[in-house]
Amino acid sequence: MAGQRIAWLWVWGLVLLLIVLHQDNFFWHDDTLVLGFLPIGLFYHACISVAAAVTWFLGTKFAWPKYETENSAVDSKKAEDAR
Amino acid sequence: MTQFVIIMIYLGLLLGLGLFASTMFRGTKKDYMQASHSIGPFLLLMSLFGTTMTAFALVGSSGEAFKEGIGVYGMLASSSGIVHSLCFFLIGVKLWSLGRKYGYTTQIQFFRDRLQSDRIGLLLFPILVGLIIPYLLIGVLASGSTIQQMTSGAFPGMFPTDSPATHGGLPPWLGSLIICLVVLIYVFFGGMRGTAWANAFQTIVFMVLGLVTFVVIANKLGSGSAFDKNQDGTTSFEELVAMEETTAKAKLAGGEAALKKAIRDGGEEDFENAEEAIVQAKRLLESTEENARKRWTLISKFDKNQDDKISPDERPGFFENLASATQAAGHDKLTREHISKTKFFTYLLIPLSVGMFPHIFQHWLTAKSADSFKLPVVAHPIFIMIVWVPCVLIGVWATTQLVPPVPPLPSNPNAILPFLVKTQTSDLLAGFLTAGILAAIMSSLDSQFLCMGAMFENDIFTHYMGKDRFSEKQQVWITRGFIVLIVAITYLLSLSHPVSVFTLGVWCFSGFSSLFPLVVAALYWRRLTKTGAIASVIAAAGTWWYHFSASNYATNRGYMIEWALGTETYEFMPVTMIMLVATVVMIVVSLVTEPPEQEVVDRFFSPKT
Structure with missing residues (x-):
């Protein structure tokens, strides 16, 4: 349980880091072309997309919550009454 | 004529797929609206991606890059890669879980049940419908104008126009009508299963054809x-x-x-x-x-x-061509010189709209299991990158002298990609890419039509008329009736040429984003009360309307909130203020009103440990 909480904190820390890194003021005026054809601002944000996929992969691996409803019966009567 | 034939073959294939899906229809309402929760990871990924990527992903991304340069990728694409997956992870799986447990079909059913309030439904319904109609219109209008441009020259005697770019093309009213009818037929018969299959097929089509087009245009322009x-x-x-x-x-x-x-x-x-x-x-x-x-x-x-x-x-090879095309672009298009840093930052709030899109909610409910969400959560940012990077580069190339002067570039940035495809590639590829653009448009339209039908049926009609008065079969037919009505209304509205509707896009997204704090609180905050929720929705709507009218009803496209600090002025997206007000009001009002009943809280939250 404690291990999962630590993993959870790590993953959400990475998400926060991604949001911070997304604001790349350092490449704002830089028109360097990576590999001769990709503007560095675009290349950097393509890397952010890849980093997001890696982060979410870690999230699904280590911080995925347990859901009780895989095949649970619908609590329909109660829900109907409530609605 | 080649383009016209390819478009018709493509639409025919789509109809066939929708009709085939209808042969698997089990006759129940759950099957029609949620495909009996049978959608696995791959189909869920493709249908969620296809639904979130509208015409804007292909046509708008290159158009925006043409105007603003490469900065649009960070503003709209990499931000969505982070935020959309966050919404799937934080909200989607949790709502799926509650939807399975309590049998929801629409968002409003969830909110009514969670907050024990009928009024929240009455309040949310017109807001959600009002925000989604311009979104639908954008798709319908974009399909009409794309078909007209791409079939230009096919019927010069029947459909003459003043402009060489559209002369002889199918007029927009006819193109939009064809698209509306095709989408209507496969949604009508195939329901959610037909929609999910069609979305998966269309997503593959527009991703593959987008890449092929990128290579061809790079080689041609380079x-x-x-x-x-x-x-x-x-x-x-x-x-x-x-x-x-x-x-x-x-x-x-x-x-x-x-x-x-x-x-x-x-x-x-x-x-x-x-x-x-x-x-x-x-x-x-x-x-x-x-x-x-x-x-x-x-x-x-x-x-x-x-x-x-x-x-x-x-x-020269492909990479040399890529290099020469990009190197021809100006410094301002290769950087973010014209984009304010605070605007760029606050744009991160716009993709939060996905958390409150009613049609995405309905797709979430189709998942077979919670694990079906894992693939969409991980692959969504990569898919966005695959579609957006080529389109942004094409938009930047269009600003260079490499594009021949004749015929002249269209003045509308959204017409840049179709124009380049038409003038720089073969008729065959132009036909296929048109199919790709239409695929991107239709893969959003179908889900939106279906969810609107489901909302009218569930949240208004059977909710007030009494669900027990109608059999499952009758409810499916009532939903179908509403879908026909919505398609007809949307089509008729599109005929009134609401050109300014395109500028409404970001305002629609801002509206949905401003409801994001409500859905997060409903799922994760036990203390949320119905009064707090209602106050939050009213505050969001009021602040949204205040800024919308201040922007002269979206005609001032550059409208921003400006905040002067010393000698500097910082620009913020209006959504920042709308979300802030909605969140503060929700928290304050919830805390000063009576807490929700413990029995209700227990149904939605696990016991405190």
Whole structure:
């Protein structure tokens, strides 16, 4: 349980880091072309997309919550009454 | 005519797929609206991605890059890669879990049940419908104009127009009607299963065709095109400069003609686009020698004679073409010089709208299991990158002198991609890419039509008429009836030429984003009360309307909240203020009103440990 909480904190820390890194003021005026054809601002944000996929992969691996409803019966009567 | 035939074959295939899906229909309402929770990871990924990527992903991304440069990727794409997956992870799986447990079909059912309030449904319903209608109109209008452009020349006698770009093409009313009918038929018969299958098919189509188009346009516009122009190998550097100058002058003349037309017709958006085209042409004119030198350097690399004549006997490869196309772009398009840093930052809030899209909610409920969400959560940012990076580059290339001056570039940035495809590729590829653009449009339209039908049926009709009065079969037919009605209304609205609807896009997203705090609180905050929720929705709607009217009802496209601090002025997206107000009001009102009943809280939250 404690291990999962630590993993959870790590993953959400990475998400926060991604949001911070997304604001790349350092490449704002830089028109360097990576590999001769990709503007560095675009290349950097393509890397952010890849980093997001890696982060979410870690999230699904280590911080995925347990859901009780895989095949649970619908609590329909109660829900109907409530609605 | 080739494009027309390919479009018709594609639409026929789509109809076939939808009708085939209908053969698996089990006759129940759950099957029609949620495909009996049978959608696995791959189909869920494709249908969620196809639904979130509208026409804007292909056509709008290149158009925005044409105007703003590469910064649009960070503003709209990489931010969505982070935030959309966050919404799937934080909200989607949790709502799926509750939806399975309590049998929800729509968002409003969830909110009514969670907050034990009928009024929250009555309040949310017109807001959600009001926000989604412009979104639907954008798709319908975009499909009509795309078909007209891409079929131009096919029927010159039947559909003549003044503009060479549209002369002889199917008129927008007819193109939109065809698309509405095709989507209606496969949604009507196939329900959610047909929609999910069609979305998966269409997502594959627009991703693959987008990449093929990127390669073809890169090769055509890159240094390859220079070789085509100089096959005799006799062009000198001075002649290259003269060619650049002619191109820039022709673009300037095109922009000025568009400006005159905009002044004559009174279109504010056309006026701004024409002004932008003139600015770009003047920039090209000022840098003809510099541009010619860039091309000369690239072309010379392949000139074995290394003298002052271009005589290429070795064609450049794809990467050389990519390099020459991008290197021809101006500094302002390769950087984010024109984009405010605070605007860029606050744009991160716009993709949160996905958390409150009613049609995405319905797709979430189709998942077979919680694990089905894992693939969409991980792959969504990569898919966005695959579609957006090529489109952004194409938009940037369109600003360069590599694009031939004749025919002139369209003044509307959203027409840039179809124009390049039409003028720079073969008829066959142009036909396929049109199918790709229409695929992107239809893969959003279908889900939106279906969810609107489901909302009218569940949240209004059977909710107030009494669910027990109708059999499952009757409820499916009532939903179908509503879908027909919504398609008809949307189509008729599109005929009134609401051009300004395109500028409403970001306001629709802001509206959905402003409801994001509500859905997060409903799922994760036990203390949320119905009064707090209602107050939050009213505060969000009021603040949204205040800013919307301050933007002169979206006609001021550059409307921002400005905050002066010392000598600096910082720009923020209006959504920042709307979300802030909605969140503060929700928290304060919830805390000062009576807490929800413990029995209700227990149904939605696990016991505290």
